[in-house]
Amino acid sequence: MSKYLTRNTTELDVVPLKTAKADKGHVRRFHVMAKPGGAKCNIDCQYCFYLHKEGLLHQPKQPRMSDELLERYIEQYIASQDSNEVTFSWQGGEPTLLGLDFFRKVIVLQKKYAAEGITVNNDLQTNGIILNEEWCEFLAQNNFLVGLSIDGPENIHNKYRVTRSNKPTFHLVMKAVALLRQYDVKFNALVTVNRHNVKYPIEVYRFLVDELKVSYIQFTPVVEPKNFESAAPQFFNDSAVPFLGSPEARPGNVMSIVTDWSVDPDDWGNFLKVTFEEWINNDLGRVMVNLFETAVAQTMGKPSQLCVTSEFCGKAIAVEHTGDIYSCDHFVYPEYKLGNINDQNLPDMALSVRQEGFGMSKRDSLPEYCKRCPHLNLCWGECPKNRIIKTPDGEIGLNYLCSGIKTFFDFAQPILVGLVTVMNTGANKTQLSKGSAKPESF
Numbered sequence: 001m002s003k004y005l006t007r008n009t010t011e012l013d014v015v016p017l018k019t020a021k022a023d024k025g026h027v028r029r030f031h032v033m034a035k036p037g038g039a040k041c042n043i044d045c046q047y048c049f050y051l052h053k054e055g056l057l058h059q060p061k062q063p064r065m066s067d068e069l070l071e072r073y074i075e076q077y078i079a080s081q082d083s084n085e086v087t088f089s090w091q092g093g094e095p096t097l098l099g100l101d102f103f104r105k106v107i108v109l110q111k112k113y114a115a116e117g118i119t120v121n122n123d124l125q126t127n128g129i130i131l132n133e134e135w136c137e138f139l140a141q142n143n144f145l146v147g148l149s150i151d152g153p154e155n156i157h158n159k160y161r162v163t164r165s166n167k168p169t170f171h172l173v174m175k176a177v178a179l180l181r182q183y184d185v186k187f188n189a190l191v192t193v194n195r196h197n198v199k200y201p202i203e204v205y206r207f208l209v210d211e212l213k214v215s216y217i218q219f220t221p222v223v224e225p226k227n228f229e230s231a232a233p234q235f236f237n238d239s240a241v242p243f244l245g246s247p248e249a250r251p252g253n254v255m256s257i258v259t260d261w262s263v264d265p266d267d268w269g270n271f272l273k274v275t276f277e278e279w280i281n282n283d284l285g286r287v288m289v290n291l292f293e294t295a296v297a298q299t300m301g302k303p304s305q306l307c308v309t310s311e312f313c314g315k316a317i318a319v320e321h322t323g324d325i326y327s328c329d330h331f332v333y334p335e336y337k338l339g340n341i342n343d344q345n346l347p348d349m350a351l352s353v354r355q356e357g358f359g360m361s362k363r364d365s366l367p368e369y370c371k372r373c374p375h376l377n378l379c380w381g382e383c384p385k386n387r388i389i390k391t392p393d394g395e396i397g398l399n400y401l402c403s404g405i406k407t408f409f410d411f412a413q414p415i416l417v418g419l420v421t422v423m424n425t426g427a428n429k430t431q432l433s434k435g436s437a438k439p440e441s442f
């Protein structure tokens with residue numbers, strides 16, 4: 001499955017960790033994305049950012065979290081959350097390769113360690129290939145939320161999401177969709193926006209809403225430096241960093257710093273603009289799109305629901321099948337390893353000074369160009385892993401997607417302000433909640 005998924009979008013309040021520990025008003029919470037089967041996958045999406053961890057982290061042929069480690073992880077994770085609700089996220093690689101018995105064990109252990117009154121949720125990110133009736137029955141019975149990777153209608157999806165022998169996967173994913181529906185399993189669409197599907201915003205969006213009939217869509221842009229398999233984010237040669245708008249800062253030419261399947265920044269802006277307009281005109285209130293929902297919330301003065309558009313991040317760490325803990329699932333590189341749950345307690349690593357520094361640097365390393373940007377409070381420089389270009393005045397650390405993000409917010413911000421004004425005054429509230437039309441003031 002693709003790794004560009006779900007909870008790079010942690011829905012926790014994104015506040016500095018120090019604040020999270022110190023303030024009475026805040027609970028101590030962090031999110032963990034677990035990769036109990038390592039990077040192992042049953043398909044071979046060209047743009048996957050995780051498959052190469054097999055080599056980088058010297059993973060065995062069949063990586064698998066041991067029963068002992070799984071128990072330690074579940075116990076520590078539940079114990080470390082100051083909350084009545086704990087959410088486990090299972091991803092990889094392709095987590096279903098571990099087999100149903102692994103997840104049956106997960107449920108048994110969660111029941112063992114969750115005290116009365118604690119609600120345990122599970123979400124599973126999958127390419128859907130393995131899902132059959134037995135799986136769907138289990139997922140429904142145990143109330144799993146499935147994040148299904150799908151990139152659009154058949155010809156668009158099959159461009160990069162292929163098997164190891166380069167065969168299409170769309171029909172297999174749609175088989176899984178039918179089963180998920182049959183067993184009433186809740187599922188969301190996880191869409192990686194790449195250099196190809198970005199050209200078809202309406203086709204992709206309408207397919208998800210009208211044919212897949214999902215009510216939650218997560219769009220994640222593919223941005224991969226050519227050397228991503230060996231070079232950790234932010235460990236690059238400053239002299240090779242291209243300027244905003246230069247040919248090297250877009251995909252498709254030999255000098256480009258990104259892979260050919262990375263999204264073009266201006267296409268990303270157009271994709272967001274077109275889908276946002278479609279959403280606000282037709283689906284507001286009935287379909288949730290991760291980036292648009294949080295932009296509405298931020299315009300209302302609420303915190304971002306996504307790490308990428310928050311002032312700080314660092315509250316969504318990753319655990320590999322060995323028990324190694326990393327600062328983020330996009331930073332699973334030796335340079336960002338925090339420790340191992342065999343040697344240290346999970347919260348000691350998740351709430352460490354080092355990890356706090358990681359999260360704070362999202363804001364503290366912003367270039368002046370961002371600090372002067374009218375959209376700073378909606379963007380916050382997006383994800384630090386994508387800060388791989390230079391500002392027009394030569395400062396490094398600008399986000400590769402900047403031009404597209406600016407185009408999008410130039411277009412969307414007045415609409416968002418209008419929408420929030422209408423919501424605050426109560427006018428057209430019923431109409432908005434039905435998603436039937438945009439208010440006249442737009």
Ligand code: SF4
Nearest residue numbers: 008307308313328383
């Ligand atoms: S580095 Fe920060 S913003 Fe980027 S995905 Fe990780 S937690 Fe989110």
Ligand code: SF4
Nearest residue numbers: 370373379381399402
């Ligand atoms: S739109 Fe560009 S300049 Fe503005 S905050 Fe985002 S990355 Fe920085």
